[in-house]
Amino acid sequence: MDGTTQGVVVELADTEHVDHSGPHGYASDKQAYLKRMRRIEGQVRGIARMIEEDVYCIDVLTQVSAVTKALQAVSIGLVEDHLGHCVVDAAKRSDDEGAAKVREAANAIARLVRS
Amino acid sequence: MDGTTQGVVVELADTEHVDHSGPHGYASDKQAYLKRMRRIEGQVRGIARMIEEDVYCIDVLTQVSAVTKALQAVSIGLVEDHLGHCVVDAAKRSDDEGAAKVREAANAIARLVRS
Amino acid sequence: MDGTTQGVVVELADTEHVDHSGPHGYASDKQAYLKRMRRIEGQVRGIARMIEEDVYCIDVLTQVSAVTKALQAVSIGLVEDHLGHCVVDAAKRSDDEGAAKVREAANAIARLVRS
Amino acid sequence: MDGTTQGVVVELADTEHVDHSGPHGYASDKQAYLKRMRRIEGQVRGIARMIEEDVYCIDVLTQVSAVTKALQAVSIGLVEDHLGHCVVDAAKRSDDEGAAKVREAANAIARLVRS
Numbered sequence: 001m002d003g004t005t006q007g008v009v010v011e012l013a014d015t016e017h018v019d020h021s022g023p024h025g026y027a028s029d030k031q032a033y034l035k036r037m038r039r040i041e042g043q044v045r046g047i048a049r050m051i052e053e054d055v056y057c058i059d060v061l062t063q064v065s066a067v068t069k070a071l072q073a074v075s076i077g078l079v080e081d082h083l084g085h086c087v088v089d090a091a092k093r094s095d096d097e098g099a100a101k102v103r104e105a106a107n108a109i110a111r112l113v114r115s
Numbered sequence: 116m117d118g119t120t121q122g123v124v125v126e127l128a129d130t131e132h133v134d135h136s137g138p139h140g141y142a143s144d145k146q147a148y149l150k151r152m153r154r155i156e157g158q159v160r161g162i163a164r165m166i167e168e169d170v171y172c173i174d175v176l177t178q179v180s181a182v183t184k185a186l187q188a189v190s191i192g193l194v195e196d197h198l199g200h201c202v203v204d205a206a207k208r209s210d211d212e213g214a215a216k217v218r219e220a221a222n223a224i225a226r227l228v229r230s
Numbered sequence: 231m232d233g234t235t236q237g238v239v240v241e242l243a244d245t246e247h248v249d250h251s252g253p254h255g256y257a258s259d260k261q262a263y264l265k266r267m268r269r270i271e272g273q274v275r276g277i278a279r280m281i282e283e284d285v286y287c288i289d290v291l292t293q294v295s296a297v298t299k300a301l302q303a304v305s306i307g308l309v310e311d312h313l314g315h316c317v318v319d320a321a322k323r324s325d326d327e328g329a330a331k332v333r334e335a336a337n338a339i340a341r342l343v344r345s
Numbered sequence: 346m347d348g349t350t351q352g353v354v355v356e357l358a359d360t361e362h363v364d365h366s367g368p369h370g371y372a373s374d375k376q377a378y379l380k381r382m383r384r385i386e387g388q389v390r391g392i393a394r395m396i397e398e399d400v401y402c403i404d405v406l407t408q409v410s411a412v413t414k415a416l417q418a419v420s421i422g423l424v425e426d427h428l429g430h431c432v433v434d435a436a437k438r439s440d441d442e443g444a445a446k447v448r449e450a451a452n453a454i455a456r457l458v459r460s
């Protein structure tokens with residue numbers, strides 16, 4: 001990770017992490033997620049361009065809301081993939097692993113709801 | 116606006132727009148907003164890289180929440196600048212212009228709260 | 231304010247408050263707001279009843295989301311009334327009063343977006 | 346359910362519901378949830394009283410944000426309990442039941458994030 005994104009990783013409590021080797025929940029949709037993130041990157045660049053060109057505040061705001069919505073849709077997809085793979089698999093392995101994954105997922109959902 | 120951002124402009128009801136010529140609410144902070152948007156663009160690219168490198172779902176989710184929060188902070192800043200300049204100026208020009216700007220701002224805030 | 235609501239008042243920075251005597255932004259819609267709040271109170275009681283009767287978690291969750299949405303709609307209405315009356319009136323009285331009201335409103339909007 | 350809450354139940358797609366007999370996710374915390382809901386009911390009544398007494402808009406808004414936050418905390422608790430009991434139990438019974446419960450939970454989380 002280069003300087004641009006360094007320092008971005010927040011609130012990652014290592015103690016929360018249980019075993020998570022192997023392919024992750026979003027593995028089968030990886031290309032679709034990458035495509036969505038590239039689209040969002042283009043939207044963010046578009047907002048910067050709007051600010052540079054002195055576009056009207058309200059129109060800039062509308063675009064920022066659109067990008068926020070797009071990011072939340074990505075989050076909801078990631079949560080669903082995570083529950084359907086990582087959490088379900090852990091639950092089948094053992095009650096303890098299932099409980100740990102559920103707690104971790106609930107914390108991520110809480111961050112999502114508050115963001 | 117090029118192909119990247121085309122189609123992104125949503126919910127811009129033309130009828131909502133009242134006169135908004137001249138420098139906008141965020142004009143004096145323009146460079147700071149551009150810097151924040153470039154940082155957010157880097158964060159979005161960082162998330163795509165995490166997905167490419169099969170980083171654990173929960174860690175990707177945490178980053179998406181961080182970017183959502185950063186975008187909402189930009190929105191709140193834009194709203195404050197807009198109220199402090201465009202809305203206040205309109206209110207001083209005439210009651211009708213003030214009322215139109217207030218309605219437009221309230222609609223933008225509603226989109227923001229729901230996003 | 232009685233014991234029921236005591237302790238609820240959060241984040242009210244007294245220093246934020248500028249003069250706000252006289253009728254408030256929502257005065258003309260007061261009865262409509264009271265009606266909405268009574269309806270929301272009924273919805274909250276309905277959720278408690280669902281929990282008492284062991285209704286399925288997802289159905290309880292759906293109701294909680296409905297009440298949250300109803301409260302946010304009330305907030306957006308209050309913000310619009312506040313901007314259209316208190317902020318606009320302050321802006322017409324003086325630049326300083328306008329600026330103080332804008333800052334106060336922006337802080338309230340920020341709390342709303344984050345809640 | 347009486348007239349007060351009638352009509353409140355929204356977006357309950359019956360087809361989403363899979364078997365959910367037996368005690369629910371929140372069963373063991375039932376008394377704590379009831380206590381939280383009664384407290385929230387008191388807060389909602391407190392807001393109505395503030396409006397009746399013409400309390401300043403911004404102070405009413407602050408209280409509405411506090412109640413919204415309290416409701417979201419209840420939602421997050423219900424989601425965690427639901428994942429830890431209903432979803433985990435279904436996943437252990439069969440892959441199909443697990444998948445159905447995950448989809449249902451993800452839809453509820455999506456409503457929560459958007460509310």
